[in-house]
Amino acid sequence: MASPSSTTTTNVMLAIYEKKTNSLDFYRPLRNFIVVNYSEREAQNLEDDLDTLKQLRSDVERGGAADSPSARRDLLQNYYKALCAVESRFPISPDKDHVNTVSFTWFDAFKTKLKASQQNVHLEKAAVLFNLGAVHSQMGLSFDRSAVDGRRQASHSFIAAAGAFAFLRDNVSMKASVGSSTTLDVSVECVGMLERLMLAQAQECVYENTIAKGSSPGVCSKISRQVGLFYEEALAALSVAPLNQHFEKAWIAHIQLKAALFYTEACYRYSLELHDKEEIAEEIARLKSGLNALSEAKKSAPRGAAQQLLDAVNKLESNLNRNLERAMKENDRVYLMRVPPASSLTPLATFSMVKPMPMNDVLDASKEKMFASLVPDSSAKALSRYTEMLDDIIRTQAEKLQQGSELARVRLKEMELPDSILALEGNFNLPTALKEDVEAVQICGGPAGLEGELQQLKDLRRVNHEMLVQIEEQLQKEATEDSQFRNQFGTRWTRPQSSTLTKNLQDRLNRFAGNLKQAGESDARIERSMREYSALMSILDARPIESALPTLARPIMSLDANEDVVVGSLKQSLRQLETLGAQRAGLEDMLKDMKRKDDILPKLMTSTGSHDDLFRKEIAKYDNICGEIAQNLEAQDQLLMHIEAQNDKFAAIFNLEDYKASREKGYRQIEAAVAKYQEIKENINEGLKFYVTLQDAITIVKQQCSDFVMTRNIQCREMIDDVQRQIAGLSFQEGKSNAGYSYTPAGPPPHQVQRTNSQQQQQDPSNMPNSSHAQAPTYQPPVPSYAQTPPPYTTQQQVPPPYHQPPSNPYPPPQHQQAPVGHEYGQPAYPGWQGPYYNAPSQQPGSMPRPPYTAQSPYPPPNHSNQSGYYRQ
Numbered sequence: 009m010a011s012p013s014s015t016t017t018t019n020v021m022l023a024i025y026e027k028k029t030n031s032l033d034f035y036r037p038l039r040n041f042i043v044v045n046y047s048e049r050e051a052q053n054l055e056d057d058l059d060t061l062k063q064l065r066s067d068v069e070r071g072g073a074a075d076s077p078s079a080r081r082d083l084l085q086n087y088y089k090a091l092c093a094v095e096s097r098f099p100i101s102p103d104k105d106h107v108n109t110v111s112f113t114w115f116d117a118f119k120t121k122l123k124a125s126q127q128n129v130h131l132e133k134a135a136v137l138f139n140l141g142a143v144h145s146q147m148g149l150s151f152d153r154s155a156v157d158g159r160r161q162a163s164h165s166f167i168a169a170a171g172a173f174a175f176l177r178d179n180v181s182m183k184a185s186v187g188s189s190t191t192l193d194v195s196v197e198c199v200g201m202l203e204r205l206m207l208a209q210a211q212e213c214v215y216e217n218t219i220a221k222g223s224s225p226g227v228c229s230k231i232s233r234q235v236g237l238f239y240e241e242a243l244a245a246l247s248v249a250p251l252n253q254h255f256e257k258a259w260i261a262h263i264q265l266k267a268a269l270f271y272t273e274a275c276y277r278y279s280l281e282l283h284d285k286e287e288i289a290e291e292i293a294r295l296k297s298g299l300n301a302l303s304e305a306k307k308s309a310p311r312g313a314a315q316q317l318l319d320a321v322n323k324l325e326s327n328l329n330r331n332l333e334r335a336m337k338e339n340d341r342v343y344l345m346r347v348p349p350a351s352s353l354t355p356l357a358t359f360s361m362v363k364p365m366p367m368n369d370v371l372d373a374s375k376e377k378m379f380a381s382l383v384p385d386s387s388a389k390a391l392s393r394y395t396e397m398l399d400d401i402i403r404t405q406a407e408k409l410q411q412g413s414e415l416a417r418v419r420l421k422e423m424e425l426p427d428s429i430l431a432l433e434g435n436f437n438l439p440t441a442l443k444e445d446v447e448a449v450q451i452c453g454g455p456a457g458l459e460g461e462l463q464q465l466k467d468l469r470r471v472n473h474e475m476l477v478q479i480e481e482q483l484q485k486e487a488t489e490d491s492q493f494r495n496q497f498g499t500r501w502t503r504p505q506s507s508t509l510t511k512n513l514q515d516r517l518n519r520f521a522g523n524l525k526q527a528g529e530s531d532a533r534i535e536r537s538m539r540e541y542s543a544l545m546s547i548l549d550a551r552p553i554e555s556a557l558p559t560l561a562r563p564i565m566s567l568d569a570n571e572d573v574v575v576g577s578l579k580q581s582l583r584q585l586e587t588l589g590a591q592r593a594g595l596e597d598m599l600k601d602m603k604r605k606d607d608i609l610p611k612l613m614t615s616t617g618s619h620d621d622l623f624r625k626e627i628a629k630y631d632n633i634c635g636e637i638a639q640n641l642e643a644q645d646q647l648l649m650h651i652e653a654q655n656d657k658f659a660a661i662f663n664l665e666d667y668k669a670s671r672e673k674g675y676r677q678i679e680a681a682v683a684k685y686q687e688i689k690e691n692i693n694e695g696l697k698f699y700v701t702l703q704d705a706i707t708i709v710k711q712q713c714s715d716f717v718m719t720r721n722i723q724c725r726e727m728i729d730d731v732q733r734q735i736a737g738l739s740f741q742e743g744k745s746n747a748g749y750s751y752t753p754a755g756p757p758p759h760q761v762q763r764t765n766s767q768q769q770q771q772d773p774s775n776m777p778n779s780s781h782a783q784a785p786t787y788q789p790p791v792p793s794y795a796q797t798p799p800p801y802t803t804q805q806q807v808p809p810p811y812h813q814p815p816s817n818p819y820p821p822p823q824h825q826q827a828p829v830g831h832e833y834g835q836p837a838y839p840g841w842q843g844p845y846y847n848a849p850s851q852q853p854g855s856m857p858r859p860p861y862t863a864q865s866p867y868p869p870p871n872h873s874n875q876s877g878y879y880r881q
Contacts, residue, residue: 020316021209022262023149024142024169024202027135027193028120030113031069035062037109038098046382057378061090068136077147084140085370088133092373095129096609097382102127116191117142118255124189134176134184134194141172141199145206148213156217163213163362170206171365173199192254201245203364205263208238210362212270225284229277230359236270237358243267258312265313268305269321272298274356276328279335288335289345290353295332297350299325383609390619391609397623398606401630402599405637409592412641416585419648423655426582428664431559431671432575438553442675445682446553455545455685458538461692465531468699472524475706476517479713483510486717493724500731503723513713520706527698534691541688545681557674558667571661578654581647588644595637602630 035058042051064087072080099106108127114135116122124131148165152158177199184194192198215231243263245251275298282291302325339345420426430437437443453460487506494501550556608626658664 020262020314020320021149021212022205022259023145025117026072026139026142027117028071028115029069029135032065032110032112033062034065034110035059037107038094041098041107042382050381053381054379060378061094064090068139072139072143072146077143077150080143081140081147084136084143088136088140088371089373089376090378091129091133091136093376093378093380095133097379100127100129114191117193119192122191124191126184126187126189128183130180130183130186131190131194134180137172137176137180138194138199141169141176141202141206144169144172148206148209153213153216156220159213159217159220163210163217166206166210166213167362168365170203170210170362171367173203173206174364175367175371177203192250195250197245197251198254201242201251204238204242204245207362207364208235208242208266211235211238211360212266214361215270225277225280227359229274229281230357231361232270232277233274233356234358234360236267236274239263239267239270256312257310258314261309261311261313262317264309265305265317265321268301269317269324271356272302272324272328274298275301276324276331278356279331283331283335286343288339288343289347292332292335292339292347293350293353295328295335296347297353299328299332300350302328387609394608394619394623394626397627398603398630401627401634402603405599405634406596408637408641409596412592412644413589416589416644416648419652420585423652424664424668425578425651425655428655428658428662428667429575429579429582431667432662438557438678439675442678442682443553446548446678449548449682449685450551450553452689454549455538455542456549458685458688458692461689461696462531462535462538465534465692465695465699468696468703469524469528469531472520472699472703472706475703475710476521476524479517479706479710482713482717483513486720489724490720493728497731500734501727503727506720510716513709513716516709520702520709523702527695527702530691531695534688534695537684537688537691541681541684544677545685547678547681548685553678556678558670574654574657574661578651578658581651581654585644585647585651588640588647591640592637595633595640598633599630602633 038061039051039054039058042054064083067075067083068087075083094100100108100110102108111125111127112129112132112135113123113125114131116124117138144165148162148169151162151165153162176194177196181194181196181199184190185196211231212235215228215235218228218231243260246255246260246263275294279291279294279298282288282294302321306321339347427437438446449455483506487510490503490506494505547553547556606626606629608622
């Protein structure tokens with residue numbers, strides 16, 4: 009028995025000494041087994057694990073004197089987990105094919121001359137767990153319990169000691185006690201007694217804290233009584249075989265006096281509460297009961313109890329006698345109550361504040377990496393067979409669960425639940441596909457957004473129209489000036505007429521105008537379609553869209569007014585069905601978790617003979633959960649039948665068929681509105697692409713016309729100068745003017761005919777029907793050598809400068825660039841496009857508004873064969 013750790017009269021408790029062992033060579037036998045059954049290379053790979061195991065065993069043999077309690081605790085825990093790894097991979101037994109040269113020897117902790125030797129790892133594991141509990145008890149006794157923290161730490165250590173002994177009793181004691189050589193200290197009876205003793209001391213620490221805090225007498229009585237009960241349970245185990253002759257008398261005396269002391273302490277504390285309530289008769293009975301318990305314990309307890317404990321017993325006995333004398337006097341003088349006999353008293357109430365610490369996590373060897381690479385072939389094959397059996401069970405049960413969930417889903421869908429309940433509350437939803445279509449329409453701005461896009465069409469058409477007007481005005485102006493000079497100078501004006509040079513440009517402008525006219529008709533059809541279907545598409549503006557659908561309403565008249573009852577019972581059944589579904593999900597997760605944790609490899613490695621019995625035992629672990637799955641599915645079948653009957657009542661009361669018909673009608677209306685919106689939207693998008701592409705083509709032609717007009721203006725000024733010189737009688741023998749500016753209807757001089765014709769053939773749209781660029785003018789004048797450009801010639805009344813004066817603003821040579829081949833639109837020419845169709849006022853060059861679309865179109869030019877039909881009718 010350990011000595012007390014403080015000076016208080018009740019501060020005397022028991023601690024346990026560790027078991028002793030003999031030295032053992034673990035290294036050589038295990039290495040030889042690896043070499044024989046695996047390979048020398050495997051043994052070399054596991055040298056570190058073998059050395060670690062050897063060192064752990066050596067440290068355990070050394071005892072705890074050289075280590076701190078916490079270090080000793082960690083050592084024992086690590087060694088136990090290493091033993092679990094050894095057990096699962098090395099069969100240690102007298103069998104010739106096993107590790108048969110290892111024998112574990114351990115001495116009894118209480119009768120140190122007794123020892124046990126076994127050729128299995130169970131005795132080793134039992135001894136390690138016993139020593140772990142002993143170390144925790146020593147740690148509990150080492151704390152100073154005169155302070156609150158010390159008492160709390162001591163209680164925690166005793167709880168851990170109780171956990172170690174409980175783990176030993178439940179997992180290893182039976183295996184270690186089998187055989188002829190064993191010791192009583194690791195038996196189930198002994199470690200069970202030690203567990204109750206450690207719990208008694210842990211509860212005693214809690215009681216000391218309760219007294220220190222000044223808790224009420226009733227609370228102190230309950231906690232004290234539980235301390236006494238724990239000691240009484242330990243005393244009961246010590247009083248019978250096989251433990252009654254195994255422990256020192258001082259142990260038995262200590263535990264017997266502690267049991268009586270805390271029973272009496274509970275009686276004393278409870279009597280204080282009774283005195284405050286003026287229940288004097290029961291107070292007297294309780295005090296007498298406590299005194300009798302102390303007296304009997306003092307008489308029957310063996311000698312050898314600690315003097316501190318005897319002092320505590322005497323002090324408590326004195327307090328009880330004093331209070332008993334006072335209570336009896338008060339009863340005789342005042343209350344005159346009859347004192348009940350002790351046998352009629354009810355048992356004192358208890359309040360347990362402690363329980364053994366769970367050691368499964370602390371001693372879990374599942375993550376132990378030692379010898380992880382060693383798996384015997386027989387064990388691997390057996391494990392694979394067991395895994396297949398287990399997978400079959402898991403797969404079968406998972407399929408049942410999934411089928412149950414699918415059945416519930418299908419049956420509810422057939423009954424249109426819970427949609428009909430939600431419809432009654434106004435919380436129903438559209439079908440997913442239809443709802444997504446409506447959301448896409450609303451994101452794009454809905455029907456109202458089509459107005460803005462239609463306005464963009466109008467703006468683009470107006471811009472293209474204005475560009476065509478500007479081009480025509482520019483060409484007409486140049487042609488008018490040319491005609492005026494031709495009338496003025498007669499045959500001297502030898503330049504080709506404008507109409508012969510601009511025929512291709514005029515044809516293209518006419519085709520553009522025809523395209524633009526037909527596009528305007530298509531725009532008008534779009535606008536009429538929008539106006540015609542605006543009422544239909546207005547349903548798409550509802551937010552949420554479900555508000556546009558009919559709702560399931562309560563009946564106007566009710567005979568028995570049981571609508572709420574029917575609805576409430578149906579809702580309750582649906583909630584029960586949902587609960588069953590959640591349970592199935594939990595059962596499936598539980599199955600997977602059980603399989604994940606199901607590791608029978610250690611058992612397979614240590615078992616001999618057939619594994620069928622082991623498999624049946626292990627598979628039986630899943631019987632309970634399989635039964636729960638069957639019960640769940642059966643309960644669902646019954647509930648679905650009940651829901652079907654309830655739903656029939658619900659449908660009859662709320663006229664569900666009419667509601668379904670009106671709802672389907674609403675769905676069709678929304679679908680029609682979405683389809684019409686998408687049709688109009690697509691037509692508008694096609695129109696926008698058309699106008700942007702047409703604008704690009706017109707822009708190219710406009711640039712070509714501007715280049716043509718600029719060139720003609722330069723030629724005009726030069727010819728005016730030449731004609732004026734001729735009129736003035738100035739001629740030059742070298743014929744410079746006639747040679748340099750001799751224009752014929754055929755076009756350029758003979759040396760340029762071949763090149764010009766070749767260019768016309770390459771650029772003529774009739775030769776290149778699929779051309780994507782505009783054609784350059786066919787007339788190309790010779791390039792003059794002037795460096796400056798005069799002001800543009802505007803009217804025929806302008807007086808030309810004298811022929812003998814050099815022009816003040818010589819024209820620079822025109823910058824002829826090969827114009828890219830323009831877009832061609834295959835519509836026939838539209839005669840009279842300047843008239844009633846283009847009735848907008850003309851604009852001067854440079855005043856054209858900026859087109860809204862100036863970026864290069866990502867779309868190819870419209871197909872020539874169906875240019876007029878880019879909208880679907």
